[in-house]
Amino acid sequence: MGNNWYLLLVEDDPMVQANNRKLLERRGYTIKQAFTLAEARAIIADEAPHAIILDIQLPDGSGLDLLREVRATSTVPVLMLTAKSTLEDEIKGLEAGGDRYLPKPYELKAFLSNLEALLRRASMTPEAQVHGPFRLEPASSTAYCDGKNLMLSQKEFALLQQFIQHIDEVTGVEYLYEKIWGQILNNDVGAIKTQVSKLRKKLEGSGYTITSFRREGYCFEQE
Numbered sequence: 001m002g003n004n005w006y007l008l009l010v011e012d013d014p015m016v017q018a019n020n021r022k023l024l025e026r027r028g029y030t031i032k033q034a035f036t037l038a039e040a041r042a043i044i045a046d047e048a049p050h051a052i053i054l055d056i057q058l059p060d061g062s063g064l065d066l067l068r069e070v071r072a073t074s075t076v077p078v079l080m081l082t083a084k085s086t087l088e089d090e091i092k093g094l095e096a097g098g099d100r101y102l103p104k105p106y107e108l109k110a111f112l113s114n115l116e117a118l119l120r121r122a123s124m125t126p127e128a129q130v131h132g133p134f135r136l137e138p139a140s141s142t143a144y145c146d147g148k149n150l151m152l153s154q155k156e157f158a159l160l161q162q163f164i165q166h167i168d169e170v171t172g173v174e175y176l177y178e179k180i181w182g183q184i185l186n187n188d189v190g191a192i193k194t195q196v197s198k199l200r201k202k203l204e205g206s207g208y209t210i211t212s213f214r215r216e217g218y219c220f221e222q223e
Contacts, residue, residue, distance in 0.1 A: 079102060163210065
């Protein structure tokens with residue numbers, strides 16, 4: 001395994017980061033590293049990873065908070081690594097959306113086996129959705145247009161997924177916000193506008209665009 005898989009390591013311990021990165025790069029994976037929640041959020045917003053290796057205890061908060069944010073828009077595989085090893089801690093992690101829970105300290109062989117089991121399952125899941133020139137892979141929140149990776153963030157991917165499901169229809173702002181942010185719209189229209197603007201720009205040249213209808217919503221349609 002490893003070809004074209006991009007993995008995000010979220011871990012504040014430099015030694016653990018170095019050991020895991022060295023092991024995974026030898027297996028052919030592309031690795032990005034985050035030592036804080038803020039760094040992880042910035043990386044995910046730029047490009048959704050194919051899998052996340054997530055520490056729970058981080059300098060700026062709990063990895064469980066990031067996990068819940070990720071699960072609002074993505075089914076990307078998440079392997080949790082943590083010094084919290086009680087059954088209660090494991091249940092909390094799995095209920096928050098983690099796929100596997102590996103207590104520290106752990107053997108690198110066990111780490112690799114757990115991770116690659118998740119990746120095999122993700123690669124075998126027949127979740128890819130094809131709509132015209134678009135191919136959407138929900139497991140990794142990756143979208144392609146005519147074979148080219150659109151490099152979408154998770155929110156942008158979720159938006160495109162909703163638009164494609166309602167192509168040539170006006171989709172309401174409140175509906176989109178509830179589907180993607182997982183809560184009722186509370187005067188946060190700017191959040192939707194920002195994500196739509198970013199997605200519209202990345203769709204340039206695809207033959208499709210997003211038309212805005214004031215007070216109504218947006219329509220995804222051919223140009």
